[in-house]
Amino acid sequence: MELYDVDEFWKFDLSVGLVKGAEKLKRTKKLIKLDVDFGNEERTIITGIADQYSPEELEGEKFIFVLNLKPKKLSGVESQGMLLLAETEDGNVYLLPVPDEVPVGTRVW
Template sequence: MELYDVNEFWKFDLRVGLIKKAERLKRTKKLIKLEVDFGSEQRTIITGLADQYSPEDLEGKKLIFVLNLKPKKLSGIESQGMLIVAESEDGKVYLLPVPDEVPIGTKVW
């Protein structure tokens, strides 16, 4: 495992977001388009979880996202961040829900 200085970690802007809408992207097996509310702004984020979660599993959930990544086009749609999940050695992905009392837009560290 490569080790990093803690200052590398502080470069990432992790925030709590509420998934307002989720829809599977046609012509793809894994991609889901998320519309995420961060309080002061809404963003479109594409995630590759459709092989393990349905859009209905994601809607209404408060989760953690990285916001200061360069936008990336996936299936022709610009993704403006990345969802943080846990993944076991066998490839099972776990959502990391945020308690209801944590306001959307809250910084994570």
């Protein structure tokens, strides 16, 4: 495992977002398009977990997202961040929900 100075960690903008809408992208097996509210802005974020979660399981839930990544087009849709998840070595993915009392837009560290 490579070790990093804590200053590297602080470069990432991790924030709590509320999934306002979610839909499976057509012609893909794993991609879900999320419309996420961060309090002061909304972003589109694509996540590749449709083989393990339905869009309905994500809507209305709060999660932690990385916001300062370069945008990336996935299946023709620009993703403006990344949903943080836990993944086991055998590929099982677990959502990391945020408690209801944590405000949307809260910075995570």
